[in-house]
Amino acid sequence: MSRILIVDDEKSIRTTLREFLSADGHETVSVGDANEALKLLQRAEFDVVISDIIMPKMSGVQLLTRIRETNPYVQFLLMTGEPTVETASEALRTGASDYLMKPVSKAAVLRSVANAVRVKAIDDERRRLAEVNLQYQHNLEVLVDDRTKELQTSNERLQSAMQEIKDTQQKVIRQERLNALGQMASGIAHDFNNVLMPILGLSSFMVSHPETLDNKQDALASITNIRDAATDAREIVRRLREFYKPGEEPELVPNDLAKLVHQTIHLTEPAWKVQTEAEERHVQVEAVIHDPPIPEVQVDESQIRETLTNLILNAVDAMPDGGSITVSLRTEGEMVLLTVSDTGEGMPEEVLKRCREPFFTTKGEHGTGLGLAMCHGIVQRHRGTLKIESEQGSGTAVTISLPKCKETTASAGRNDDSLCSRKEIKPQHILVIDDEAASCSLIRKYLTSLGHTVDCATSGAEGIEKLDVAQFDIVLTDRAMPAMGGDQVAKAVKRISPDTPVVLLTGFGDMMNYENERPEGVSVVASKPITCEELQDIVSGLSRP
Amino acid sequence: MILVVDDDKRTVRTLRIWLEGEGFKVATAENGLKAYGQAKDPECQCILLDITMPRINGVELLLLLQEERVQVPVIIMTGLEDVTESEMKEFKNVTCLLHKPFSIGDMLSAIDMYKAA
Structure with a gap:
């Protein structure tokens, strides 16, 4: 059912139209002039307005114009007894839905009104949907905004938590480094005092007993002792310096790993020999180079040496009853494999799972729990991998795979043995x-x-x-x-x-x-x-x- | 005869040169185990003893000597910074503590000290 407003100064027409439309099931209201119609439209809602064109005071076309100012949706039908092309075109231009000629037939009115009602209904529905759509869009925006804000907040929380973890980690690492440094410092003082003994002792003796210089052989032996002790002292400082080196990007230079292996085995020897001999356990470290020469590998020498040192000392610790450690090198496709294996206790599965974690240690106070974690980091920075295999009771093998150098130029002779005679x-x-x-x-x-x-x-x-x-x-x-x-x-x-x-x-x-x-x-x-x-x-x- | 016990061969050589220069007869050992037999030699007047050594270290040797009531005076020499003379003197045999690196003069006054005692 629709609400229809009929506007005509002729009462008979108003009555006729009301009858037609009421019979068709519409609710109708009729007024005699345009002003009254405007007033009514302000108070109530109508679907269709049927208005005569020619009326005293205000014409139908004027009424339509006024209505459109405030109500763009009501359907408007115009009627006239004197149809001209002008009035018709003006009416349609102003926005009327249809144009009826007097005398109007019932069928024509009902058809026209039915059309208008349908158009109004469709228009209403369209607007309702648009409104719903708009509301939906608005809700969506609000929802997205809310979610974004939520995400932002949790993101910020996460970031600050991450920062906190990082800071703590840094702090702990610094602390660990300092602790380890403290432990190391006393060892270094001991080593230093020992090497200073012959340096000072022999040189001051030669100064105070110049006649001893006449025996060339003895003097040379003393000077050789002094030089060797001083060389050891330099090595002690190097060790300390290595320790101070921050975890920087590796300086990758083509290197002969075989040489590095031999060097490191030699360098680490003093660190474990005294201890193992004191405990009367026999430990032996051996290098095995499969299919030499091993191609050069881009590595930061000091970092790989640190890694290898760590692995060798771990292996020594893993053999409380002594045993042998093998450091082997072999080529496999594009990779060079460096393996440190021992015949020690091996690791239980739980330890094997966790041994790369920073601060995980089985050595109690003696371990920082950073050794393997540091090795792992170094190998990663070298774009390599670190694999640990272990069997309880039969030993552990740690294998580092590093990509071999693309070009095997001979120019990389930086670490050549012929350093001095090149x-x-x-x-x-x-x-x-x-x-x-x-x-x-x-x-x-x-x-x-x-x-x-x-x-x-x-x-x-x-x-x-x-x-x-x-x-x-x-x-x-x-x-x-x-x-x-x-x-x-x-x-x-x-x-x-x-x-x-x-x-x-x-x-x-x-x-x-x-x-x-x-x-x-x-x-x-x-x-x-x-x-x-x-x-x-x-x-x-x-x-x- | 003075017995020099140290695992650092260069220190042993230095001390031998010093002591022989002063007219002492010198015997050497590279660890406590090897020194143990020589310490009981009646000819042995004094031991210059390092602490950190493999096998039997300086402290262990001191304990052994104390247990067996071997009365030989011992001069401790060490590179360790945190060893004090008072704690070393708790061992009956110890007469003096020398921190490495020490001079020939330090060594000679330490020897004079045990002689005076």
Whole structure:
């Protein structure tokens, strides 16, 4: 049922239309003029308005225009007794749904109203759906907003939790490092005191008993003892420095793993030999190289050495009754496999599962629980894998797979045994700056023995003066000097002669400065004490052909 | 005769040169086990003893000597920083503690000290 408003100044027509429409089931209201119709429309809802065009005061077309201002949805039918093309077209243009000619027949009115009602119904439905759609969209937006906010909050919470975990982890790792360092420091002091014994003892004896120098053989034996002890001392400092090295990106250089294996076995020996011998358990470490030569592998030498050291010492700990450790190398496809296997106790499944976790340890107070975790991290940074196989009672094998070098160039001879006798380099003119005269003269001795010419300066200022008047191929400067330090010298060199490479020599005191930063203008940082071989290596790396 | 007990061969060599330079007769051992027999030699006047050694270490040797009432004076020499003279002197035989690295003068005054006692 629809509500119809009839507007006509002729009462008979109003009555006729009401009769027609009521009979057809519509609810009708009729008014005699347009103003009354407007008032009514403000108060009540109608589906269709049927209006005469020609009325006193306000015409039907005017009424339609007014209605449209506030109510765009009501259907509007216009009637006229004097149909002209103009009125018809004006009516339709203004937005009337239909146009009826008087006298109107019942059928025509009912058909026209039925059409209008249907259009209104469809329009209403369309608007309702649009409204629903809009509401739905709005709800969806609200929902999405709410969810986004929720997610954001939980994301923020997660992030701050992650940060907290990271911070704690860092703190714990630092603490662990410090604890381990403390343990190590006393060991280092012991080792240091021991190596100082012959260095000081023999040298001071020779100084106070110069006549002993006449026996060349004895004197040489003493000097050899002093040198060996000093070499050991340097190794102790290296060990400490390795320990300080932060977990940085590996410096990947092609390396001969076989050589590294032999070296590491040799280096770790003092760490376990005393202990195992004291406990009278026989431990033996052996290197097995399958199908030599093993192709070179891009590795950070010190990090792989650290890993291997860890694995060997773990293996020693795993053999309370002694046994043998095999460090083997073999090639498998594109990978080089490095295996450390022992004949020890092996690990129970529970330990095997957890042994890579940071801070997991079976060694109680003696372990930081970082060894294997560190190994794992290092191997990952080398794009390799670490596999652990273990059987209780028969031993453990840890295998590291590392990708072998793509190009097997011979140029990577950095770690070649023939370090000291390798191809001649053009003699270089080198400026050495060191406030310690002894250090200066030692380096001069080394360099001249390698065929280079050397000029020495005992202060930064003197060095810069020399650089002003002469051309040098390389400048080698000590870092710690009074007045003008090595860092300042490097900067000055860059200003005076930008192409001249600067080698910065740092000593024991700088060891703690582990940031690994290279000061401005410095090409190479080398540590003191430096050997002839190392010097040659650095100079040949920097010299111009 | 003075017995030098240390697993560090270079230290042993240094001490031998020092002591022989002063006219002492020197015997050496690289661990407590090897020193044990020589310590009981009546000719042995004094032992210069390291602590950290494989097999039988310095402290273990001291305990053995104490147990067997061997009266030989012992000068302890160590690279360990946290060893104190008072704790070492709890062993009857110990007359003096030398922290490595020590000088020939330190060693000689330690020897004088046991002689005076």
